[in-house]
Amino acid sequence: MARTGSPDPPIFDGHNDTVLSLVKTGRSFFDRSTEGHIDLPRAREGGLGGGFFAVYIYDPVNAEHARPGRADPDAGMKIYGDERTWPEPMPLDYAQSAALDLLGRLLETAQASGGRIGIVHTAAELQRCLDAGIFAMLLHFEGAEPLDPDGHALEVFYASGLRSVGLTHSRRNRFARGVPFKFPSSPDTGEGLTDAGKALVRQLNRRRIMIDLSHINERGFWDVAGITDAPLVATHSNAHALSPSPRNLTDRQLDAIRESRGIAGLNFHVGFLREDGGRESNTPIARMVDHIEYMAKRMGIDHVALGSDFDGATMPAELKDAAGLPRLMQALRDRGFGGEDLRKLAHGNWVRVLRETWGA
Numbered sequence: 001m002a003r004t005g006s007p008d009p010p011i012f013d014g015h016n017d018t019v020l021s022l023v024k025t026g027r028s029f030f031d032r033s034t035e036g037h038i039d040l041p042r043a044r045e046g047g048l049g050g051g052f053f054a055v056y057i058y059d060p061v062n063a064e065h066a067r068p069g070r071a072d073p074d075a076g077m078k079i080y081g082d083e084r085t086w087p088e089p090m091p092l093d094y095a096q097s098a099a100l101d102l103l104g105r106l107l108e109t110a111q112a113s114g115g116r117i118g119i120v121h122t123a124a125e126l127q128r129c130l131d132a133g134i135f136a137m138l139l140h141f142e143g144a145e146p147l148d149p150d151g152h153a154l155e156v157f158y159a160s161g162l163r164s165v166g167l168t169h170s171r172r173n174r175f176a177r178g179v180p181f182k183f184p185s186s187p188d189t190g191e192g193l194t195d196a197g198k199a200l201v202r203q204l205n206r207r208r209i210m211i212d213l214s215h216i217n218e219r220g221f222w223d224v225a226g227i228t229d230a231p232l233v234a235t236h237s238n239a240h241a242l243s244p245s246p247r248n249l250t251d252r253q254l255d256a257i258r259e260s261r262g263i264a265g266l267n268f269h270v271g272f273l274r275e276d277g278g279r280e281s282n283t284p285i286a287r288m289v290d291h292i293e294y295m296a297k298r299m300g301i302d303h304v305a306l307g308s309d310f311d312g313a314t315m316p317a318e319l320k321d322a323a324g325l326p327r328l329m330q331a332l333r334d335r336g337f338g339g340e341d342l343r344k345l346a347h348g349n350w351v352r353v354l355r356e357t358w359g360a
């Protein structure tokens with residue numbers, strides 16, 4: 001879709017739940033839809049050049065919400081606001097079977113794209129896709145539940161293209177604990193990594209798979225920071241100083257990310273943007289820029305990126321979906337971000353940190 005004026009740099013985004021949205025709605029990634037936030041036509045219109053595609057597995061209690069054909073897939077979903085109500089970690093075979101289904105769907109989508117989509121395994125491939133207008137998919141686990149403690153499954157998933165793993169979603173598993181969904185709250189909500197979690201961090205380092213620290217609680221964050229030799233990355237988290245959700249990053253965490261040459265990706269979810277944690281979609285795009293400004297001031301422009309949470313969260317109505325991204329870019333220009341800074345925010349920082357993490 002042609003756009004007028006100076007073209008924005010292509011955007012690479014740190015988080016979406018698009019594959020689950022495709023399953024739940026039955027829509028195709030190749031057709032423009034009014035449901036969800038990303039499909040190829042809307043990505044092209046908005047200048048979205050690709051992103052992290054999350055494989056997220058519903059816990060068995062909520063599994064029916066991941067199935068197609070429900071009028072309102074999220075209605076009645078059990079939300080875990082308190083650690084004490086968390087279910088037992090899900091069985092490995094259940095998690096692996098769900099992961100194979102979602103990973104397979106992403107690979108099928110790329111396969112069916114006739115060259116319009118590329119699965120990226122290296123930073124050079126990612127840059128090439130962005131330059132050539134090929135939509136770049138990075139395969140990511142949002143929660144390490146499909147990985148066995150001995151590390152065999154990771155090799156299979158790596159061979160399938162997996163290049164990024166978040167140790168846990170907002171729940172607990174064999175490796176780590178996430179933050180519950182409560183507001184306001186510090187992210188310091190419980191115990192850190194288990195021994196299996198510490199071993200997994202070392203294995204991910206050896207394999208040079210990126211570790212994502214969004215959703216993990218604060219003690220887990222510091223445990224990873226003490227072990228890993230890679231830059232610290234939170235793919236979709238904001239500034240806790242501006243919105244005191246446990247999903248957001250404290251100033252100390254932002255400082256640690258800067259010192260490790262890492263990245264925080266701006267989450268567009270209104271509940272993580274607003275000072276009151278409310279879910280009002282009338283939250284202005286300017287509020288997104290407030291968080292970017294804060295994080296850029298605290299860490300430097302090299303450590304801030306985008307991590308939309310498209311297809312998994314409530315977007316500001318003013319932005320709406322991937323086709324609305326030029327409105328965010330304009331708001332950034334209006335606040336003084338331009339030229340090389342805008343390129344870094346849009347995709348340059350992601351390419352840099354992935355190169356340093358993956359080694360190519």
Ligand SMILES: [Zn+2]
Nearest residue numbers: 142214215236
């Ligand atoms: Zn998430």
